Amino acid sequence: MYIIEMRNITKEFPGIIANDDITLQLKKGEIHALLGENGAGKSTLMSVLFGLYKPEKGDIYANGEKVNITGPGDANKLGIGMVHQHFKLVHNFSVLENIILGVETTSHGVLRMNEAREKVLALSKKYDFEIDIDEEVRHITVGMQQRVEILKMLYRDNEILIFDEPTAVLTPQEIEALMQTMQDMAAEGKSILFITHKLDEIKQVADRCSVLRKGKLIGTVDVADTTKEELSEMMVGRKVMLSLDKEKAKVGDTILEVKGLTQRGKGEKNALTDISFQAKAGEILCIAGIEGNGQTDLVYALSGLRPIEAGRVFLNGADITKAKIRKRGELGMAHIPEDRHKHGLVLDYTLGYNLILQKFYTKRFQRGGFLRMKTIREFAEKLIARFDIRSGQGPITPARSMSGGNQQKIIIAREIERDTDLLIAVQPTRGLDVGAIEYIHRQLLAQRDAGKAVLMISLELEEVMNVSDRILVMYEGEIVADVNPKDVTFQELGLYMSGAKRMTTGEGKTA
């Protein structure tokens, strides 16, 4: 008997089958991973479970009885709760207020918080959450916010907990804690559906794993009997190289030099303090750190999105401290931005138009002020083929209608095609699946091997260790370590990232 069983679910959209005869069986007390690439049909399946979509075929059973879920309300009644990838919290409410929102206990229309407070405190203690329940949500860390979401489910006595890519936003230590919490909850008898791309996490906590590919269930396996390589092959449909085979870096001349870069922050603290480093041709230099430790400020300063207050930046020996963004590009800087929707793409433009974002004014793409439509189309078709960008209508596909992974590929294609000496890649694989990540890492490596300097900013330790030739760790706007990935362990990096350890100044600045 299964606590929830989705039997033979088929959900079609015009022209496409999003879920094709999928059967998903969740046992009581297990952690069940749901693995699949972007667009494999995971979200559709969860939407069916929440009653947001009505499937064409198939039924849902709870504890062996057939149930009819027509909306999130029904799902709630069955004890199904979900932590979304993007949290659904009210930022200026306290932790406690967020937790009870929607199920407030009242008497005569007046809030009665005492009972709720006790219950939340008890839950928080039971799972060792160390959370101040009267703090406003906007003042607590992302990791804590996720705990609020978990508490919301526990407060509602949900028995079936769905986690949608919960670790994407967490630090290694927070991930560790979350894994522990999930195991604790499973031990309590809660059943957990864990949606993820990350094979390590599945190996660590999941009991069973169901793999989806292109709308079909490829199989449900016992995690203990399956290797990571097998899992990724099931997911992508071909063998995937999980660790990059890379040759030794042939380090060349200095391409980017940063000297004493200092930027004011929002509060009293500096956003960046005396940042100095060099990125050399033929190496991938990686900046590691927990989100919000100055990486964004650093990238804004380097790329020209924000003026530099103190310090200097040189690109190929030319002082670009005050150069305009377009000038920096022309001098040899390409930039894969952190936020692809904010900076990377004009979503209302077509794929083709997005590919010429920094080049539309060049001779190649215009004649007498008029865009050369044919050249643009041919250029786009070439990049679409070379970078395997999947889209409905080729160059004229609206960027908005494309999947996240393919949107990211537009940016990767555009920036790599610029063929500049320096490529700044900020979280280039954020939110992408294994296949796409592998692809992007290979592209970065190819740039390195072609003698370019690659500066990568990443929050994912795995990626940092896997891809980089040298690692700088940022903590509170300073560079606290400069290490070789071969000489450092995950734990050690974690300590640098959390500020628990730092190299002496001399050590940090040489090399």
Place this chain on the structure above:
Amino acid sequence: MNRDGVFNFISSILVLIAGLIIGFIILLISDASQAWPAFRTILTFGVGSARGMGDVLLQATPIIFTGLSVAFAFKTGLFNIGATGQFTFGAFVAIYIGIEFVFIPPWLRIIIMIVAAAIAGALWGAIPGLLKAYRNVHEVITCIMTNYIGMFAVNYMIINLGIFDQGRATTLPLPDSSNLPSLGMDRVFTEQIGNFTRYSNVNLGIVLAIVAAILVYIILEKTTFGYGLKACGFNSDAAKYAGISEKNKIVTSMVICGALAGIGGALTFMSGTGLSLRADNVLAPEGFMGISVAFLGLNNPIGVIFAGTLVSYLFLGGNRIQALGFSFEIMEIVVAVIIYFCAFVFLMKTFLAGKIKIGKSKKQQDIPQHDAAKEEEETE
């Protein structure tokens, strides 16, 4: 027509129908016995005679220009509520030249009047543009201020620069040689009343309006300039990231908007209908109607031609219902309600799109059309 085009068209028609129904209800409340004839007049006057049609085109000219002005600004992410001031400034400069510079040969004079009006409007539009670009002052605030400044400044100049007609409190009438040629269109758009033939005043203006709309379309869709402009309008962060100077685009965009509104101002008073620029403290309504026209035309330059014609059509018909005993204000309310409803066209479009697309968009996000696309590429 593509899918989006179909949506646009259907939504425009639906909001128009909704507006007409509410307008009719207001007529019923106001005077039930005359409501139906009045409603019929509004709907049919414009097509009642060839002259009516000509007049619709004549009256459409200024609001097509102000509509283009507003629509163009929207594409850059700006709200040009200052078309009124730009319109008035352009009108004044054209009239001044038309009256004072009669020694210039007529055809050259007409060209100079239009060009000068464009420049005057452009300068007036540049002020909010510069303030927005370099001082980050919101353009709506400065546009409203420049509207009033423009109106009072023009009043002052009309009175003090020797082109004031004290009897009518307007500018002096333009000499006929300063009016736009009719290109023979007045002979086409006529109305026979007994033995008497009445001619429409339709003239070159409507042709210029259509040409302007096509030019705006080409600028926006086919040029590098339009590419950068729209990139700023759609996503200014991405434009900045790509090194497109937003400041530059804001100023140029407002200059073009101003020029369009300024030309509209000039053409309005070069029609030989006896209409003169008034020296009173009222903002020119054509500027604000430009906003409705732009919305109704979904900020598409070609859409603006049709929207301008429609609004002009409704107002001309509306004017006639005063003969049935409705007051001027009721007429304005009815027509305004219809136009107001038209402003919901975006809402209607979103609603329609939402109804039909729920499944579709989900499909696109969730399952990019892998299979077919991939297989094609692989076989290549």
